[in-house]
Amino acid sequence: MSLAAQRPKPIGSLYRGRTVKLFRVFFLLSIIPAQFVGAQSTRAISQEFSSDDAFAIANAVRLPKPVLAALPASKEAVAGRGWARDNPGKDLNSLFTAFRARLSAAEEKDYVVVGKKPLTGADNVWFWVIHPFSSRPRVVLFCSALTVDLLSSEHNSNKDIRCTWESPGGDGYIEDYQFDGHRYLLARKTQTHRRP
Numbered sequence: 001m002s003l004a005a006q007r008p009k010p011i012g013s014l015y016r017g018r019t020v021k022l023f024r025v026f027f028l029l030s031i032i033p034a035q036f037v038g039a040q041s042t043r044a045i046s047q048e049f050s051s052d053d054a055f056a057i058a059n060a061v062r063l064p065k066p067v068l069a070a071l072p073a074s075k076e077a078v079a080g081r082g083w084a085r086d087n088p089g090k091d092l093n094s095l096f097t098a099f100r101a102r103l104s105a106a107e108e109k110d111y112v113v114v115g116k117k118p119l120t121g122a123d124n125v126w127f128w129v130i131h132p133f134s135s136r137p138r139v140v141l142f143c144s145a146l147t148v149d150l151l152s153s154e155h156n157s158n159k160d161i162r163c164t165w166e167s168p169g170g171d172g173y174i175e176d177y178q179f180d181g182h183r184y185l186l187a188r189k190t191q192t193h194r195r196p
Contacts, residue, residue: 046159047150049099049112051125056097067111067130067137068092074139076126079118095119101150103158108132112148124165141177141184156181170194
């Protein structure tokens with residue numbers, strides 16, 4: 001063995017080496033929780049719907065006649081029934097912007113539908129969720145919100161749905177709905193307050 005190999009390392013270099021290792025461990029431990037939280041939040045929402053023009057242009061579809069028949073039958077669409085009566089022969093698709101949705105693993109055609117005037121609120125958007133039920137479409141959820149999110153969690157084989165609204169002043173709410181086998185029921189409502 002050579003004399004250089006037997007010579008002990010200076011104390012300063014030992015501390016420097018340990019400090020670098022400790023710093024690396026601390027750095028790795030500090031970024032893991034942030035990545036986990038980011039993964040959790042992106043995993044929670046599987047699909048988001050809004051009335052944003054760019055989103056509508058990129059994703060909107062025409063509704064088939066059976067779905068169009070189910071929408072005016074809902075109690076919230078009374079203004080749509082009046083519009084249809086006053087505009088015979090006009091296409092009911094002009095009252096809605098519709099998007100294909102995937103509520104379950106089944107190969108069914110679900111829709112999230114956004115109302116247009118007169119089927120909209122003063123400071124919110126009216127959303128209907130349509131489920132086919134063996135080729136007989138039915139409204140399973142109506143909510144007034146700014147966005148509707150399909151969540152990754154589910155009940156009775158259908159994804160949970162979140163409706164979110166916020167005023168320009170920052171006050172709002174988050175409503176979480178769960179499917180009971182026939183329709184969506186409100187499971188939790190949270191008031192939100194964002195400071196501008």
